[in-house]
Amino acid sequence: MPRLFIPPLLRSYCGGKEEMIVEGATVLEAVQSLDNEYPGVMERLCPEGKLRAGTSVTVDQNVTPRGLSQKVSSESEIHFLPAIGGG
Amino acid sequence: MATIDETKAAEGSGDTPKYKVIGTRPIRHDGADKVTGRALYGADIKVKGMIYGAILRSPHAHANIKSIDTSKAKALPGVRAVITSADLPEPGDKIAELGEGSVVLNHLSSNNLARTKVLYKGHSIAAVAADNIHIAQEAANLIEVEYEVLPPVLNVLKAMSDEAPVLNPDVRTEEVATGEKGDEPTNIAKRFLFEKGDIEKGFAEAKYVVEREFNTSTVHQGYIEPHVATALWNNDGQITVWTSTQGTFSVRQQVAELLDVPLARVKVVPAEIGGGFGGKISVYLAPVAATLSRIAGAPVQVVMDRTDVLQATGPTPGSHIKIKMGVDADGHITAADAWMAYEAGAYPGSPIGAGAMCVFSCYDVPNGRVEGYDVCVNKPRTNAYRAPGATNAAFATETVVEELCEKLGMAPVDFRLLNASKEGTRRVDGVTYPRIGLVETLEAIKESDHFKSPLEAQHRGRGIASGFWFNAGLKSAVTATVNSDGSVSLLEGSTDIGGSRTAIAMQFAETLGIAAEDIKPAVVDTDSVGYTDVTGGSRVTYATGWAAYEAGKDLQRQIVARAADLWEVDSDQVSYEDGYVLGPDKKVSFKEIAVELSAVGEPLVGRGVSNHNEPGGAFGTHVVDVEVDPDTGKVDILRYTAAQDCGTAIHPAYVEGQIQGGAVQGIGWGLNEEYWYDEDGSMRNANFLDYRIPTCYDLPMIDTIIVEVPNPGHPFGVRGVGEVPIVPPPAALAAAIYDAVGVRMDELPMSPPRVLHELLKKQKES
Numbered sequence: 023m024p025r026l027f028i029p030p031l032l033r034s035y036c037g038g039k040e041e042m043i044v045e046g047a048t049v050l051e052a053v054q055s056l057d058n059e060y061p062g063v064m065e066r067l068c069p070e071g072k073l074r075a076g077t078s079v080t081v082d083q084n085v086t087p088r089g090l091s092q093k094v095s096s097e098s099e100i101h102f103l104p105a106i107g108g109g
Numbered sequence: 110m111a112t113i114d115e116t117k118a119a120e121g122s123g124d125t126p127k128y129k130v131i132g133t134r135p136i137r138h139d140g141a142d143k144v145t146g147r148a149l150y151g152a153d154i155k156v157k158g159m160i161y162g163a164i165l166r167s168p169h170a171h172a173n174i175k176s177i178d179t180s181k182a183k184a185l186p187g188v189r190a191v192i193t194s195a196d197l198p199e200p201g202d203k204i205a206e207l208g209e210g211s212v213v214l215n216h217l218s219s220n221n222l223a224r225t226k227v228l229y230k231g232h233s234i235a236a237v238a239a240d241n242i243h244i245a246q247e248a249a250n251l252i253e254v255e256y257e258v259l260p261p262v263l264n265v266l267k268a269m270s271d272e273a274p275v276l277n278p279d280v281r282t283e284e285v286a287t288g289e290k291g292d293e294p295t296n297i298a299k300r301f302l303f304e305k306g307d308i309e310k311g312f313a314e315a316k317y318v319v320e321r322e323f324n325t326s327t328v329h330q331g332y333i334e335p336h337v338a339t340a341l342w343n344n345d346g347q348i349t350v351w352t353s354t355q356g357t358f359s360v361r362q363q364v365a366e367l368l369d370v371p372l373a374r375v376k377v378v379p380a381e382i383g384g385g386f387g388g389k390i391s392v393y394l395a396p397v398a399a400t401l402s403r404i405a406g407a408p409v410q411v412v413m414d415r416t417d418v419l420q421a422t423g424p425t426p427g428s429h430i431k432i433k434m435g436v437d438a439d440g441h442i443t444a445a446d447a448w449m450a451y452e453a454g455a456y457p458g459s460p461i462g463a464g465a466m467c468v469f470s471c472y473d474v475p476n477g478r479v480e481g482y483d484v485c486v487n488k489p490r491t492n493a494y495r496a497p498g499a500t501n502a503a504f505a506t507e508t509v510v511e512e513l514c515e516k517l518g519m520a521p522v523d524f525r526l527l528n529a530s531k532e533g534t535r536r537v538d539g540v541t542y543p544r545i546g547l548v549e550t551l552e553a554i555k556e557s558d559h560f561k562s563p564l565e566a567q568h569r570g571r572g573i574a575s576g577f578w579f580n581a582g583l584k585s586a587v588t589a590t591v592n593s594d595g596s597v598s599l600l601e602g603s604t605d606i607g608g609s610r611t612a613i614a615m616q617f618a619e620t621l622g623i624a625a626e627d628i629k630p631a632v633v634d635t636d637s638v639g640y641t642d643v644t645g646g647s648r649v650t651y652a653t654g655w656a657a658y659e660a661g662k663d664l665q666r667q668i669v670a671r672a673a674d675l676w677e678v679d680s681d682q683v684s685y686e687d688g689y690v691l692g693p694d695k696k697v698s699f700k701e702i703a704v705e706l707s708a709v710g711e712p713l714v715g716r717g718v719s720n721h722n723e724p725g726g727a728f729g730t731h732v733v734d735v736e737v738d739p740d741t742g743k744v745d746i747l748r749y750t751a752a753q754d755c756g757t758a759i760h761p762a763y764v765e766g767q768i769q770g771g772a773v774q775g776i777g778w779g780l781n782e783e784y785w786y787d788e789d790g791s792m793r794n795a796n797f798l799d800y801r802i803p804t805c806y807d808l809p810m811i812d813t814i815i816v817e818v819p820n821p822g823h824p825f826g827v828r829g830v831g832e833v834p835i836v837p838p839p840a841a842l843a844a845a846i847y848d849a850v851g852v853r854m855d856e857l858p859m860s861p862p863r864v865l866h867e868l869l870k871k872q873k874e875s
Contacts, residue, residue, distance in 0.1 A: 031287045066287045066288055080540050083723075103462075103466065104285055104463070106463040106498075107581075108493060108496075108579075109330070109386050109495040109645060109831075
């Protein structure tokens with residue numbers, strides 16, 4: 023099952039955990055799995071099922087343009103990071 | 110899409126080059142126009158019936174606008190339109206995604222024409238269009254603005270205090286990732302936090318700990334060509350914008366959003382660009398020119414002068430950074446902690462996120478913490494500048510590393526090799542690295558003639574530093590039309606900065622097995638090619654190159670199918686290899702088959718798109734020798750060498766040029782560039798005479814070492830090149846200065862007065 027790395031500012035809502043093994047075939051499903059364990063996390067991380075402006079999703083080392091709809095595998099790592107722009 | 114096996118299949122053996130076109134140095138396709146002056150830049154655009162725009166700018170750094178009276182301006186003969194923010198639609202609280210990040214449209218609109226407040230000197234307030242530029246400027250000066258002047262806040266730490274004047278009443282501190290916002294208006298727009306491992310335990314295990322604070326100044330990208338936009342708003346509602354920009358589709362979206370019109374109503378025509386480096390992504394003039402055009406009923410051109418560019422576009426931010434790092438007795442990093450605050454300028458949006466992610470990126474940090482803040486100040490809203498956020502961070506971290514090396518008695522290059530990030534290293538932000546080339550750049554420097562050469566004489570020193578940036582993938586589209594003689598017209602939407610047109614053509618040529626010279630690449634308007642994200646994040650050679658590769662593959666498939674039809678054989682009996690179509694008892698070159706097919710059938714048009722995000726990231730390591738004049742504090746660069754992993758050098762001369770250019774800009778950032786403000790918030794050096802950037806008289810040749818660690822996430826192994834070279838210079842220079850005269854600099858620029866101050870302080874203390 024995929025591993026979802028909990029952003030540090032969100033860990034206090036998740037029992038202080040840094041990461042969690044979650045269920046799901048997409049990033050959104052993975053977050054829903056986390057929310058099932060810690061209600062309210064979904065609304066903070068991706069309100070109304072949408073990625074927050076200025077936030078990106080990294081799956082297996084790469085920022086994914088598909089955002090929450092990105093498919094994940096059982097070995098995937100999921101991270102939420104600031105979106106960045108280049109010069 | 111290429112698989113790893115396809116990439117491996119391209120491996121050369123022995124002395125055989127891996128590629129036929131990639132790695133060569135064809136003359137750039139736009140070279141003749143550039144060197145003869147025929148290339149058309151933004152201000153060269155002349156449209157029939159064009160009139161001229163001028164902007165009224167704020168003399169104050171912070172003020173409420175109580176009223177604007179434009180009646181005298183409108184009455185001046187020759188004036189065709191006068192506008193203020195009241196003429197722009199209210200964007201509300203909408204946030205737009207621009208491919209490379211998002212923007213609060215209300216802030217973007219207010220930055221184009223101020224609404225209720227001006228937030229920096231030079232902030233645009235109103236605009237005039239007139240029959241000639243002189244009338245327009247005169248009319249702009251007739252506009253009467255009543256201000257309530259407010260105290261400016263110019264320092265990032267002061268802006269964070271509770272007593273600081275607040276710039277934007279709508280800004281609340283947002284904690285990134287949770288989205289939680291504070292209750293009160295504040296200058297602190299965003300807070301970031303990354304944590305890994307146990308920071309307290311890490312420091313407890315350290316034998317040596319160094320903790321230092323650093324400041325950097327606001328600096329400008331220094332592109333030669335000022336901003337310009339020419340716009341025509343037709344009676345039918347169609348808007349055409351001619352402009353010099355790093356991203357035509359981004360301009361289209363910004364204009365459409367700010368003017369509240371559909372995207373399809375806006376066409377953006379790119380001019381050649383005289384530099385950008387991240388400073389030509391946001392719009393400053395296009396919506397204004399378009400609105401003036403709508404009212405005047407004529408095309409309007411608005412051009413900034415140099416002072417406008419420096420005062421009122423997007424420099425890169427000043428910053429305050431605290432770094433604390435610990436190492437064990439063997440030199441392994443045990444813990445690293447960073448606190449970072451970047452100036453956003455007038456509106457939120459500094460590169461603090463990238464800075465926070467880059468600050469320890471070159472090192473394997475088992476226990477780390479990074480806290481970052483995006484802070485508004487009364488300066489122009491910041492914009493990107495090569496490797497946004499990384500240079501400030503590297504200056505701080507690498508300088509602390511140097512001090513740790515001294516305590517350890519370890520050579521700096523060996524410390525970096527010992528602690529270097531490698532494939533599988535987990536960054537403090539949590540992501541692990543794919544295959545990367547930091548170690549290879551360190552080894553390249555360590556083995557270089559420069560590094561091995563002796564450095565003698567008093568007041569001379571040597572320093573090294575490393576840097577990283579992510580690079581970007583995002584979206585690109587390419588269309589390739591095969592002409593009846595076998596040449597190819599290649600259409601793309603990526604603004605050419607530094608020769609990307611040719612680099613993309615080369616990847617296409619490699620794919621088809623033809624010569625780069627047989628391809629005519631063109632950067633076209635937004636109606637003529639598919640959506641393409643900005644030229645930024647060192648993404649074009651990677652992403653648009655990939656789209657070109659796909660277009661080449663598409664053409665191969667079409668050629669095979671049509672050749673099979675022409676030869677009346679099954680398509681599985683036909684293949685395409687190295688520029689030839691192979692069939693039963695047949696071997697026909699690309700040109701020959703193109704002639705045949707064009708005579709008997711429909712045109713051959715290849716289509717390629719890319720939306721990949723495996724840019725791999727890039728690292729560089731630089732070494733510099735300096736001589737410091739102890740009487741003046743002036744730092745002269747004696748020798749400079751930069752090694753960088755570029756994945757695969759598509760066109761080595763362009764890679765070298767990017768490395769050299771980035772290094773020079775980093776040197777300027779390190780030694781003498783800064784926005785100098787007086788107490789009232791006026792920039793006192795808003796021209797190139799006083800804002801000093803390095804010239805060829807100030808620098809030796811920047812020697813380059815191209816390191817190639819192919820990116821497994823690209824069919825040709827490409828990594829972006831342009832971001833990284835600006836990152837190491839300030840830190841390398843600081844290390845060299847310390848080696849030369851024994852003073853550690855903790856502020857940029859390390860200009861003569863600052864260096865002299867430290868020298869005198871050291872002399873007094875001894």
